[in-house]
Amino acid sequence: MKRSRRQFLKVASLSVLGLSTQLATGGIVNAAETGEQYQATENGLHAGRWAMVIDTRAFETPEDFAACINACHKAHNVPHIPNKQEVKWLWTDKYEHVFPEQENNHMSEALEKRDFLLLCNHCENPPCVRVCPTKATYKRADGIVAMDYHRCIGCRFCMAGCPYGARSFNFGNPRDYIDMAEINPEFPTRMRGVVEKCNFCVERLAKGLMPACVEAAEGKIFFGDLTDPESEVRKVLAENFTIRRKPAVGTQPGVYYII
Amino acid sequence: MIEKVLKGSPKFYVWIAFLGAIIGLGAFTYLFQMKYGLAITGMSRDVSWGFYIAQFTYLVGVAASAVMLVLPAYFHHYKKFKKMIIFGEFMAIGAVLMCMLFIMADLGQPQRALNVMLHPTPNSVMFYDMMVLMGYLVLNAVIGWVTLECERHDVAPPKWIKPMIYLSIIWAFSIHTVTAFLYSGLPGRHYFLTAIMAARFLSSAFCAGPSILLLLLFVVRKVTDFNPGKEAVQTLTKIITYAMAINVFFFLLEVFTALYSGIPGHAHPLSYLFAGHDGHAAWITGFMWVGAILALLSLALLIPPSLRDNENLLPWSLAILVLATWIDKGLGLIIGGFTPNVFETVTVYTPTVPELLISLGIFGVGALVVSILWKIALDVKKEAGTL
Numbered sequence: 001m002k003r004s005r006r007q008f009l010k011v012a013s014l015s016v017l018g019l020s021t022q023l024a025t026g027g028i029v030n031a032a033e034t035g036e037q038y039q040a041t042e043n044g045l046h047a048g049r050w051a052m053v054i055d056t057r058a059f060e061t062p063e064d065f066a067a068c069i070n071a072c073h074k075a076h077n078v079p080h081i082p083n084k085q086e087v088k089w090l091w092t093d094k095y096e097h098v099f100p101e102q103e104n105n106h107m108s109e110a111l112e113k114r115d116f117l118l119l120c121n122h123c124e125n126p127p128c129v130r131v132c133p134t135k136a137t138y139k140r141a142d143g144i145v146a147m148d149y150h151r152c153i154g155c156r157f158c159m160a161g162c163p164y165g166a167r168s169f170n171f172g173n174p175r176d177y178i179d180m181a182e183i184n185p186e187f188p189t190r191m192r193g194v195v196e197k198c199n200f201c202v203e204r205l206a207k208g209l210m211p212a213c214v215e216a217a218e219g220k221i222f223f224g225d226l227t228d229p230e231s232e233v234r235k236v237l238a239e240n241f242t243i244r245r246k247p248a249v250g251t252q253p254g255v256y257y258i259i
Numbered sequence: 260m261i262e263k264v265l266k267g268s269p270k271f272y273v274w275i276a277f278l279g280a281i282i283g284l285g286a287f288t289y290l291f292q293m294k295y296g297l298a299i300t301g302m303s304r305d306v307s308w309g310f311y312i313a314q315f316t317y318l319v320g321v322a323a324s325a326v327m328l329v330l331p332a333y334f335h336h337y338k339k340f341k342k343m344i345i346f347g348e349f350m351a352i353g354a355v356l357m358c359m360l361f362i363m364a365d366l367g368q369p370q371r372a373l374n375v376m377l378h379p380t381p382n383s384v385m386f387y388d389m390m391v392l393m394g395y396l397v398l399n400a401v402i403g404w405v406t407l408e409c410e411r412h413d414v415a416p417p418k419w420i421k422p423m424i425y426l427s428i429i430w431a432f433s434i435h436t437v438t439a440f441l442y443s444g445l446p447g448r449h450y451f452l453t454a455i456m457a458a459r460f461l462s463s464a465f466c467a468g469p470s471i472l473l474l475l476l477f478v479v480r481k482v483t484d485f486n487p488g489k490e491a492v493q494t495l496t497k498i499i500t501y502a503m504a505i506n507v508f509f510f511l512l513e514v515f516t517a518l519y520s521g522i523p524g525h526a527h528p529l530s531y532l533f534a535g536h537d538g539h540a541a542w543i544t545g546f547m548w549v550g551a552i553l554a555l556l557s558l559a560l561l562i563p564p565s566l567r568d569n570e571n572l573l574p575w576s577l578a579i580l581v582l583a584t585w586i587d588k589g590l591g592l593i594i595g596g597f598t599p600n601v602f603e604t605v606t607v608y609t610p611t612v613p614e615l616l617i618s619l620g621i622f623g624v625g626a627l628v629v630s631i632l633w634k635i636a637l638d639v640k641k642e643a644g645t646l
């Protein structure tokens with residue numbers, strides 16, 4: 001009796017082990033298979049390093065900013081949350097807050113009053129990617145810092161790590177703050193408890209479209225490949241004085257500002 | 260040995276029931292957080308870590324502090340500590356469990372927590388933090404349980420336990436160093452970005468942790484026949500005093516660098532914590548000043564031998580020390596790190612009532628675990644005649 005029970009347990013535990021191993025490894029194999037099904041579209045845009053140059057002189061009226069911000073937030077179903085737990089991908093602030101420790105005395109009135117667009121800098125050395133414990137945020141080969149909303153555990157280490165305040169956390173359910181009748185079905189809405197931020201419109205680039213804000217800015221924002229000496233961004237950078245946010249922290253932002 | 264929990268005095272069970280009520284309250288409040296998310300907390304886009312992470316940080320220190328008993332006992336063969344060690348190890352278990360619960364309470368998607376192991380990311384300090392905390396839990400549980408079991412049977416502990424104990428000594432330093440690295444490697448947070456962070460964490464842990472241990476042991480001494488021994492208490496108090504002096508010294512080093520260099524970003528968090536902003540004191544300002552005064556007061560009460568060895572005064576001195584270090588690390592650290600924010604503007608963070616109730620529940624869990632483990636240790640020691 002004792003022996004047979006022992007034997008039964010042996011067989012049973014081995015079977016469970018075998019089954020679970022098969023399930024586990026099968027999952028890995030299948031994941032690899034599905035990964036290969038994704039193919040870049042033929043007319044997608046590619047770059048060695050995507051970068052953005054914002055001509056801050058060209059933005060004059062609040063409508064200029066609103067056009068870009070609305071285009072972005074609409075394209076990505078960004079909720080409008082009217083409190084400190086807000087979510088924003090693209091927004092504006094004054095010089096002293098955008099470029100702290102770079103401000104000067106007696107600046108021109110125009111510069112002091114000017115608003116500046118803020119977004120994720122898609123850094124060359126992104127601290128958010130460095131600190132993320134699950135690789136939910138990662139850097140693509142083309143320089144875009146992207147996010148996997150389904151892997152994010154919501155620890156917000158990336159928000160502490162980002163020196164630019166580019167990241168937002170969904171403290172509550174973001175869908176409560178989106179007009180579900182108006183959503184863009186091409187881009188997923190997010191769930192509660194994950195971090196999100198600007199993605200340089202990676203989904204539009206894949207389809208051959210420029211980022212939503214670049215399109216809405218009508219020439220006030222330049223976007224292109226930093227590694228291509230013939231690209232528009234390189235020309236604009238060569239011809240204008242530009243600065244980037246917080247150069248001292250060594251992140252090498254991909255967003256440049258013409259002052 | 261677990262059966263010892265089943266035989267206790269009515270007072271013990273009243274205490275357990277009381278803790279159960281606190282845990283229940285916390286768990287009930289957590290249901291709201293499960294339903295509405297972290298929106299029920301006072302955290303915001305600008306202050307994205309708050310009370311939970313602060314308590315986690317403080318408790319890692321409490322967990323690590325067990326080493327202040329183990330190190331003298333095993334590296335210096337200071338036998339007087341041997342009697343207390345088991346209580347330090349068991350307190351560390353409670354503290355690590357609370358750390359883990361605070362992390363879970365802080366996650367936006369707690370059901371995905373195991374992604375940290377499923378997708379191991381060696382460039383993230385949080386990955387290492389999870390590993391070292393789990394390792395420390397296992398080390399303390401195994402060491403504590405095995406040595407107690409041997410004490411019960413009046414046999415020498417197995418040989419393999421010694422290397423584990425040595426490992427746990429180094430491990431204790433590592434858990435709090437790694438926790439400090441969570442903060443001190445962040446480029447945009449002036450208050451965190453300091454090479455001395457790990458040293459500050461360790462010094463504050465090595466005074467606060469043993470103080471909490473002693474305070475709890477004084478309670479045990481009152482309700483049971485256990486006595487940690489006069490000399491052991493005095494030695495541990497000396498260690499506490501040195502650690503607190505170093506802790507205060509390290510903090511003053513921070514203050515000097517921040518203020519004398521005159522670099523605005525370095526000075527802003529300190530001026531926010533101690534002076535508020537735009538001419539208004541923040542709610543934290545009062546706490547910070549009280550904390551600073553209590554820190555100095557605790558030193559004044561602990562440094563002179565006549566006051567330090569006064570057994571009636573000692574519990575007060577230690578309680579003052581614990582409060583001072585808690586304000587520094589359990590409140591000021593996180594708030595100073597996130598205020599002013601990366602735009603050099605101020606977003607005020609105030610923990611909400613649900614946040615505090617959930618935290619209270621987690622503290623209740625820790626107290627329950629420590630109560631049960633200590634009860635086992637006390638009963639085993641009583642039986643073995645080693646009380």
